[in-house]
Amino acid sequence: MQLLSAYLKNHDTDNELVELIDILMVACKEIALQLREGALAGIHGTTSDTNVQGETQKKLDVISNDILKEVLLDNRLVRGVASEEEDEPVFGNPEGRFLVTFDPLDGSSNIDVNVSVGTIFSILEVPETGTPDSVDLFLQPGRKQVAAGYVLYGPSAVLALTTGHGVNMFTLAHTGDFLLTREQVSVPETTKEFAINMSNQRHWEPAMRNYVDDLLAGAEGPRGKNYNMRWIASMVAEVHRVLTRGGIFTYPWDSRDPKKPGKLRLMYEGNPMSMLIEQAGGLSTTCYQNIMDIQPAHIHQRVAVALGSREEVETAMQYHQDTP
Ligand code: AHG
Numbered sequence: 175m176q177l178l179s180a181y182l183k184n185h186d187t188d189n190e191l192v193e194l195i196d197i198l199m200v201a202c203k204e205i206a207l208q209l210r211e212g213a214l215a216g217i218h219g220t221t222s223d224t225n226v227q228g229e230t231q232k233k234l235d236v237i238s239n240d241i242l243k244e245v246l247l248d249n250r251l252v253r254g255v256a257s258e259e260e261d262e263p264v265f266g267n268p269e270g271r272f273l274v275t276f277d278p279l280d281g282s283s284n285i286d287v288n289v290s291v292g293t294i295f296s297i298l299e300v301p302e303t304g305t306p307d308s309v310d311l312f313l314q315p316g317r318k319q320v321a322a323g324y325v326l327y328g329p330s331a332v333l334a335l336t337t338g339h340g341v342n343m344f345t346l347a348h349t350g351d352f353l354l355t356r357e358q359v360s361v362p363e364t365t366k367e368f369a370i371n372m373s374n375q376r377h378w379e380p381a382m383r384n385y386v387d388d389l390l391a392g393a394e395g396p397r398g399k400n401y402n403m404r405w406i407a408s409m410v411a412e413v414h415r416v417l418t419r420g421g422i423f424t425y426p427w428d429s430r431d432p433k434k435p436g437k438l439r440l441m442y443e444g445n446p447m448s449m450l451i452e453q454a455g456g457l458s459t460t461c462y463q464n465i466m467d468i469q470p471a472h473i474h475q476r477v478a479v480a481l482g483s484r485e486e487v488e489t490a491m492q493y494h495q496d497t498p
Pocket residue numbers: 229258277279280281282283371407408409410425437
């Protein structure tokens with residue numbers, strides 16, 4: 175079995191990018207260790223703080239964020255990091271070539287109930303040398319990502335990674351190494367499985383309501399097949415399922431907060447997951463446009479997300495074109 179860094183080097187990945195991904199995995203391994211100890215390490219529960227997203231921070235949101243920040247900013251290659259859990263980007267080496275954005279702990283409502291969570295990351299290059307430290311450096315569309323991935327902390331810890339040449343998966347071994355376990359992942363084009371938080375149904379746009387109504391109608395409805403539903407409430411686990419056996423995952427626009435076009439964050443969740451899904455042959459959209467084509471205006475920008483099996487996502491988009 176091939177080691178992560180050896181695999182990347184054998185597939186023409188830039189040496190500095192390999193080094194950065196290795197460093198990122200040092201942080202993720204530490205997070206995995208903390209998670210494994212769980213209540214024994216006193217890491218369950220919430221803090222008294224609220225993050226910039228308006229969410230109460232879990233202890234592990236903060237611990238994971240601190241681990242990633244410390245490890246990354248200590249590396250000469252890193253110009254700066256931006257995180258779901260930080261108000262503003264934090265800068266490191268002024269000569270650093272890379273910017274890293276991350277969701278340190280995705281699915282944090284699942285920590286205390288011992289259900290899968292993950293770390294999602296996106297790597298961008300500093301657009302021009304000589305530009306001063308500023309949030310503007312980060313505001314690049316998802317198409318500019320040089321690598322993206324996540325580590326799912328499930329029954330096993332699995333890294334799903336793309337550097338723009340397909341998606342590969344690596345499993346964390348007891349030796350502390352990430353070993354290649356799935357090469358060139360491909361999302362099936364069609365599916366009979368969907369994932370959406372149905373409790374928000376009354377807040378959705380009519381197009382999304384119609385689309386889901388037709389999924390629920392099963393074989394007797396216009397879609398002509400019986401669908402199965404899953405909702406884990408960890409995007410990272412949902413995307414892993416989609417990459418593994420297909421499906422559509424959506425957290426659509428809803429009317430609860432008109433200022434926010436969805437719950438998920440473009441820079442920490444939408445873009446990296448879109449790159450993985452597209453690199454595996456799937457589709458990732460807002461239901462109106464491709465997520466990676468969005469020019470971000472704010473670092474904490476929200477985005478509506480529908481991603482997964484190509485034909486199913488295209489059908490969901492069609493409902494949005496057809497319904498006024
Ligand atoms: P985070 O834990 O990083 O704040 O993200 C949680 C996200 C995502 O992982 C998941 O799909 C979604 O929130 C779940 O939201 P609901 O609780 O509204 O279902």
